[in-house]
Amino acid sequence: MRKIAALASAAALTMTLAACSDSSKPTKDEVVTALHTLSVETLGESIDLVGEDVISEYTTCWVDGFYDDVSGDTLNDLVNEGADGMVTEDEAMVIQEASVECDSIITDSIIGN
Numbered sequence: 001m002r003k004i005a006a007l008a009s010a011a012a013l014t015m016t017l018a019a020c021s022d023s024s025k026p027t028k029d030e031v032v033t034a035l036h037t038l039s040v041e042t043l044g045e046s047i048d049l050v051g052e053d054v055i056s057e058y059t060t061c062w063v064d065g066f067y068d069d070v071s072g073d074t075l076n077d078l079v080n081e082g083a084d085g086m087v088t089e090d091e092a093m094v095i096q097e098a099s100v101e102c103d104s105i106i107t108d109s110i111i112g113n
Contacts, residue, residue: 025072026079028063034079035059042083054109058102065098066091 036059040047047055067075070091077085087095 025067025075028067030079031067031075032056032059032063034082035063038082050106050109054106058105061102061105062095062098065101066095069094 036056039055039059040052043050043055070087074085074087074091077087
């Protein structure tokens with residue numbers, strides 16, 4: 001009987017931890033704003049090469065590309081900690097792939113297309 005109770009408790013604890021592990025996702029707008037701010041800070045004076053409106057278009061495209069495929073924890077880390085946030089290797093690949101798909105926005109802006 002004790003083994004059954006212990007097993008049931010362990011199962012309940014596991015389900016509770018699983019439910020708590022993926023915190024609620026920030027909105028897409030919150031992620032776009034955080035990454036836009038990070039991009040502008042990273043570019044510094046180089047922002048003049050592309051303009052802030054291009055960075056806005058790029059970050060929106062970028063977030064649209066990965067938002068649904070990464071966890072709420074990762075999104076919250078990106079919003080709250082920026083580049084210092086913790087990202088799993090698999091999610092980093094998803095984020096990188098989305099970035100590459102949107103790179104043409106910046107490239108076209110620089111070369112004037």
